[in-house]
Amino acid sequence: MAVAPCYGTGISRRQALMGAAALPLGALPLVASPGRARAQSQAGGAATATAFRLADETRATNIKVHWQAVTGADRYEVHRACAGHPAPVRVATVTGTTLDDYALPAEQTYTYGIRALDVSGAELSTSSTNTCRTFTPGGAFASYDNTRKSSLSLRAGLEADGIYYRYDFRSDADGFSQVVEETSTDGYTFTGNTVVLSRDATPELQDSKLESVNVVKNPATGQFVMWAHYENRSDYTLAETAVAVARPGGAFTFLGHSRPLGHESRDLTFFADIDGTGYVISAARNNSDLNLYRLTPDWLAVAELSAVLFPDQHREAPALVQADGTYYLFSSEAAGWYPSQGKYASAPSTAGPWSELREIGNPATFGAQSGGIVEVGDRHAMMANRWSANWRHPEAANQQRMLPITFHDGYASYDLFETVDYDAEAGTLIPVQRGRIVSAGGPANASSLSEDGPGEDLMYEPAKANDGDHMSKENYYKSGTVPFTWEVDLRRACRVDRINITTRLVNGSETYYEYTIDASEDGRVYNALVDESANRIAGFKTHRVTDTARYRYVRLTVTRIVNIHNENTADWARGINELTVFGAS
Structure with a gap:
């Protein structure tokens, strides 16, 4: 019996068989500007793959890949292998520690390999995931x-x-x-x-x-x-x-x-x-x-x-x-x-x-x-x-x-x-x-840069807030002042379905951020999407977006940071760990 092809809809069959790096824009959330992967004390060698479905689809034909950060890594190559097909496909090079692989054929079994590379391109370590099968759900849920x-x-x-x-x-x-x-x-x-x-x-x-x-x-x-x-x-x-x-x-x-x-x-x-x-x-x-x-x-x-x-x-x-x-x-x-x-x-x-x-x-x-x-x-x-x-x-x-x-x-x-x-x-x-991740790796800029950077080590730069590494509390964008704005270019006009924002926490001195999020198609005229100017919740918030217009730029404006325990201004705790935009191009 013929085996269905294992490459996704965003990759040509020729690219899949050759393991080509070139991918059409929007096929995967590629992280731009390699060279920003975070060094950690963890030593790599492990990864996971989890099948999921998108809210507007009926089949679980997408896979979320996680891996452990590797000390000294500058970037990671992600390779996909399909049961019955001998040649792995290089699907992305990213600087974060997670990747969504979308629109894969159903009823196929995949594994992923991750190569950690240093700034010169030398391999530091490799890791592989569990086997993960895409599937069509049956029954009542x-x-x-x-x-x-x-x-x-x-x-x-x-x-x-x-x-x-x-x-x-x-x-x-x-x-x-x-x-x-x-x-x-x-x-x-x-x-x-x-x-x-x-x-x-x-x-x-x-x-x-x-x-x-x-x-x-x-x-x-x-x-x-x-x-x-x-x-x-x-x-x-x-x-x-x-x-x-x-x-x-x-x-x-x-x-x-x-x-x-x-x-x-x-x-x-x-x-x-x-x-x-x-x-x-x-x-x-x-x-x-x-x-x-x-x-x-x-x-x-x-x-x-x-x-x-x-x-x-x-x-x-x-x-x-x-x-x-x-x-x-x-x-x-x-x-x-x-x-x-x-x-x-x-x-x-x-x-x-x-x-x-x-x-x-x-x-x-x-x-x-x-x-x-x-x-x-x-x-x-x-x-x-x-x-x-x-x-x-x-x-x-x-x-x-x-x-x-x-x-x-x-x-x-x-x-x-x-x-x-x-x-x-x-x-x-x-x-x-709800939606694909459309913000990971997009060009990011901010109105205010930290006095601690960006420097040669690129600490606290705007790209830290959308680099796909949302796991570590030490990986965040830090502004130089408050108020400030931070903006990501989605690289194309997208429908925006949901926005997750994780702000820096300093244990025992938790802070809440007062902020708004707006969006623009052309970078000049902005429409309001989220109003959290009266927010009092610390650490993380998720926002369902009902505006059906398409936008290329998503902008966060932080007006105040406050210590939740004493209501004092807490600009010293400023930091955006990750802002993730979900939607569709």
């Missing part, structure tokens, strides 16, 4: 909306003898109140209101609060086990764990609270390894370290402190998963309620050795913090916590952002997509992006 408060409907994980259980942990002005049990026969529709644990019946739970609650089933004993962070109702000085146990359908017996082996324990998570060993990972030493504890076989007590992970790195919200034989530990910065940079490390086993902490997502985790992880079939997704009800300028309710994760050879990546389609029964996740 629900949709998770990452632009507002949304809900995710997955079958409950606690099941015994055909009955599914879930527990509602309730609190009031006096702290923890009670745990209410609900049951279901299908894992989706729950009924019941049975109190299975309460402070009235348990003196140790009076004037307390429980956070980071994990309820799991021990397959060896058949019992439901609860581990939680235990504190006084009024403060966080105890730093203890709480443990309770129940038979399915029965009341919980509270086994007590304590510091595990004498160590402080705050934010925590539970992890069951494939051999049935249970672990608790918790923030210790005033959130300076993460401690990994192995539990007794019944999961009711700590057996040993297995490791102290990432000492003095101030991580919290740990989440541990295993994928393809590799362990990945995700965490957020201990930065209060505000958005912060997520990081992760990987290891061949829980015993290590663990890699260095690596940045993931973007410096503001797309307006949230690294949180828990859910499984949908063989896919994982980060449910990043947006604690916006706790901000100085609060939103109505806390929310979550669903960020599908791709793993490969110890490397992980996730991105924000406007929506994520999912089929819980089939175990399918489909990231959905």
Whole structure:
């Protein structure tokens, strides 16, 4: 049977077979002006590829490629290989660490190779992605909306003898109140209101609060086990764990609270390894370290402190998963309620050795913090916590952002997509992006340049804000003054569908930017697209654009930068990590 060609619609068959570098304008978001790739301490050698669909298409025939920045790299060559076709195609040379490859044939399997080159063109390292298949979705999908408060409907994980259980942990002005049990026969529709644990019946739970609650089933004993962070109702000085146990359908017996082996324990998570060993990972030493504890076989007590992970790195919200034989530990910065940079490390086993902490997502985790992880079939997704009800300028309710994760050879990546389609029964996740990225690598200019550059190292130049490297907090455009304008030339007239903006965060001194975004077809007459002159949100914002006109130039005007904690002017924190324009040419 003939195999369908593997080259995309923007590349000729001759170019595909020859691996030619020449691409027609608009085929891929090529980054202009090579020589601006950011040097990092990370040493390269890993990459991921994730299939996604565009919002106005029905098939997932686009692939987002991520790779790890390489120390000393000036630029990266990206090569695509298709199963059944021996010759890889060089699809782009870029200076960032991500690339979208659009309009590929469906039902084909691809891998990507990335060559890191120094300024002379010498190869520093190579890396390759997981295999990634484009596909035509089938069946009915629900949709998770990452632009507002949304809900995710997955079958409950606690099941015994055909009955599914879930527990509602309730609190009031006096702290923890009670745990209410609900049951279901299908894992989706729950009924019941049975109190299975309460402070009235348990003196140790009076004037307390429980956070980071994990309820799991021990397959060896058949019992439901609860581990939680235990504190006084009024403060966080105890730093203890709480443990309770129940038979399915029965009341919980509270086994007590304590510091595990004498160590402080705050934010925590539970992890069951494939051999049935249970672990608790918790923030210790005033959130300076993460401690990994192995539990007794019944999961009711700590057996040993297995490791102290990432000492003095101030991580919290740990989440541990295993994928393809590799362990990945995700965490957020201990930065209060505000958005912060997520990081992760990987290891061949829980015993290590663990890699260095690596940045993931973007410096503001797309307006949230690294949180828990859910499984949908063989896919994982980060449910990043947006604690916006706790901000100085609060939103109505806390929310979550669903960020599908791709793993490969110890490397992980996730991105924000406007929506994520999912089929819980089939175990399918489909990231959905509104428009192609049309701003990456476009010529950029600004009204004000930093006094720190541009110099020979090209630090803080305008092109940093649209170079395709949106992961590192140290990679940003820095103006010399405030107010200032920054503008990108899309190189052709485009429909603008969405604009994402990530602004610099300095932990503990988060700032919000007051700004507007307008656009022009000719560089002279501008129309308003976004008005955030009253913005009070720090770190990241995403804007849906409804104007259907076509524009070549998109301009950001920042009028004020303010410390969100004291409302003082904070020009010292100025910086645009990335401004991404999505649309169509």
